[in-house]
Amino acid sequence: MAIAQFRAPHVADVTDPAAVRRAIRRGDITGHTAGLAPGRVQGNLAILPKDLAADFLRFCTLNPKPCPIIGLSEPGDPAVPSLGADLDIRTDLPRYRVWKDGVMVDEPTDIRSWWRDDLVSFVIGCSFSFEEALIQDGIPMRHIGCNTTVPMWRTNIACAPAGPFAGPMVVSMRPLKPADAIRAVQITSRFPAVHGAPVHLGLPEQIGIRDITKPDYGDPVEVKPDELPVFWACGVTPQSVIAAAKPPFAITHAPGSMLVTDLTNSRIAAL
Amino acid sequence: MAIAQFRAPHVADVTDPAAVRRAIRRGDITGHTAGLAPGRVQGNLAILPKDLAADFLRFCTLNPKPCPIIGLSEPGDPAVPSLGADLDIRTDLPRYRVWKDGVMVDEPTDIRSWWRDDLVSFVIGCSFSFEEALIQDGIPMRHIGCNTTVPMWRTNIACAPAGPFAGPMVVSMRPLKPADAIRAVQITSRFPAVHGAPVHLGLPEQIGIRDITKPDYGDPVEVKPDELPVFWACGVTPQSVIAAAKPPFAITHAPGSMLVTDLTNSRIAAL
Numbered sequence: 169m170a171i172a173q174f175r176a177p178h179v180a181d182v183t184d185p186a187a188v189r190r191a192i193r194r195g196d197i198t199g200h201t202a203g204l205a206p207g208r209v210q211g212n213l214a215i216l217p218k219d220l221a222a223d224f225l226r227f228c229t230l231n232p233k234p235c236p237i238i239g240l241s242e243p244g245d246p247a248v249p250s251l252g253a254d255l256d257i258r259t260d261l262p263r264y265r266v267w268k269d270g271v272m273v274d275e276p277t278d279i280r281s282w283w284r285d286d287l288v289s290f291v292i293g294c295s296f297s298f299e300e301a302l303i304q305d306g307i308p309m310r311h312i313g314c315n316t317t318v319p320m321w322r323t324n325i326a327c328a329p330a331g332p333f334a335g336p337m338v339v340s341m342r343p344l345k346p347a348d349a350i351r352a353v354q355i356t357s358r359f360p361a362v363h364g365a366p367v368h369l370g371l372p373e374q375i376g377i378r379d380i381t382k383p384d385y386g387d388p389v390e391v392k393p394d395e396l397p398v399f400w401a402c403g404v405t406p407q408s409v410i411a412a413a414k415p416p417f418a419i420t421h422a423p424g425s426m427l428v429t430d431l432t433n434s435r436i437a438a439l
Numbered sequence: 440m441a442i443a444q445f446r447a448p449h450v451a452d453v454t455d456p457a458a459v460r461r462a463i464r465r466g467d468i469t470g471h472t473a474g475l476a477p478g479r480v481q482g483n484l485a486i487l488p489k490d491l492a493a494d495f496l497r498f499c500t501l502n503p504k505p506c507p508i509i510g511l512s513e514p515g516d517p518a519v520p521s522l523g524a525d526l527d528i529r530t531d532l533p534r535y536r537v538w539k540d541g542v543m544v545d546e547p548t549d550i551r552s553w554w555r556d557d558l559v560s561f562v563i564g565c566s567f568s569f570e571e572a573l574i575q576d577g578i579p580m581r582h583i584g585c586n587t588t589v590p591m592w593r594t595n596i597a598c599a600p601a602g603p604f605a606g607p608m609v610v611s612m613r614p615l616k617p618a619d620a621i622r623a624v625q626i627t628s629r630f631p632a633v634h635g636a637p638v639h640l641g642l643p644e645q646i647g648i649r650d651i652t653k654p655d656y657g658d659p660v661e662v663k664p665d666e667l668p669v670f671w672a673c674g675v676t677p678q679s680v681i682a683a684a685k686p687p688f689a690i691t692h693a694p695g696s697m698l699v700t701d702l703t704n705s706r707i708a709a710l
Contacts, residue, residue: 345645346639346640346641346642346645347638347639349640349641350624350636350637350638353628353636354625354628357625357628365621365624365625366621367618367621368617368618368621369617369620369621369641370617370620370640370667371665374617374665394642394645396640396641396642
């Protein structure tokens with residue numbers, strides 16, 4: 169996962185989430201948000217017209233492990249004050265993807281020109297939060313050590329459908345030694361707002377993964393003989409489901425360009 | 440695991456732990472205690488002379504996963520009031536084993552004739568408590584379904600030594616589907632007083648288990664292709680360590696003949 173690129177030599181304070189959002193808004197930070205505002209929750213973004221938003225909200229509610237909602241806007245309102253007082257969803261992510269009928273038509277750094285009065289923003293928890301907790305506990309994340317994107321697969325686990333939104337759960341995989349896998353279950357169980365405990369471990373074929381060396385998204389990582397593959401529900405699930413539903417209009421974040429929120433990872437822990 | 444045998448046709452109330460202990464004391468209940476006083480904590484028993492008890496207490500303190508102490512007596516005192524007001528450790532277990540220099544010399548139903556003024560009783564948590572929690576959550580325990588004793592192995596995980604007490608951790612194994620294994624980590628993490636979370640899962644050879652079909656203690660159970668073997672630290676560890684230390688004198692419970700305490704399983708949960 170590439171570290172955020174800094175277009176300008178001086179960005180005020182990359183530990184302050186509001187300062188990070190302002191720098192992104194100005195265009196001073198582009199690219200990935202991994203490593204910015206440590207300790208703060210980052211989120212996946214999905215924006216849909218109001219007439220589809222009700223079904224999508226139902227989809228997320230029915231599938232909280234892959235689609236944990238951490239923020240929700242009023243129709244047409246670019247603010248999500250619960251995630252940051254000054255937050256403007258149209259400008260505060262480094263890069264967006266704009267979709268029409270399931271086809272990506274633009275990848276802008278600002279969506280003010282695409283904004284509409286009927287758009288509803290969904291901010292969905294992301295694994296950065298639980299990865300930070302795992303790393304702080306001394307559990308290594310191989311994809312971070314390798315500076316690659318976590319490997320992800322579409323599984324045979326069907327999400328509960330809602331309106332046009334349906335499809336398989338996407339999972340991310342981290343190889344861990346068995347004792348670390350047990351500890352990782354304990355740690356990530358504390359974070360239901362960012363996918364929570366793993367959904368599977370050890371037997372990838374049971375969830376429809378035929379080749380552990382060939383992810384459907386992201387980059388492959390080695391699973392060593394003394395390790396188990398551990399699988400978490402992944403925030404790519406809602407994006408995959410939106411792509412399959414081919415709505416007339418939708419906006420998502422570009423991969424790795426997440427929304428940096430004011431929420432602290434420690435405050436979203438359940439215990 | 441054999442269900443308790445009832446020698447007398449009428450045992451007052453097998454749900455009341457004090458009544459169960461009185462029935463055992465009278466000789467009306469013999470054999471295994473599994474299934475008696477549901478919801479109450481049962482314990483492994485180890486009794487040692489005072490001059491060895493300090494080292495054994497240190498051993499248990501250093502190895503809390505296999506040796507979680509739930510009760511401890513004063514030297515020479517057969518009471519453990521924190522586990523039951525009327526409890527008499529000399530009469531309230533269905534069967535005991537008496538050891539001299541590491542050799543079993545008696546297997547009585549009452550140890551009053553063996554009692555000494557220097558004996559210290561250790562009551563150590565047992566897996567019955569967390570198995571009850573797993574079963575209540577809908578997670579099947581194969582060895583219970585098969586009415587056999589849970590399979591156990593000596594591992595290559597060394598316990599921290601204390602005085603003459605040293606040796607490998609013994610683990611018990613329960614085969615579980617991966618999603619149930621994750622849930623079992625969550626549930627048993629709540630019970631540190633009865634071995635807590637698993638110590639290993641999925642790769643038995645990593646902890647020195649060469650043949651998953653041949654346990655060192657207990658009976659084999661099948662691990663199906665869609666299951667992982669999940670390993671918990673086991674209360675047989677202290678017994679195995681005492682046997683290896685060959686103390687001049689020791690008393691333990693006979694396998695399956697546990698101490699029924701007043702403690703409720705729900706009250707020993709950490710969360």
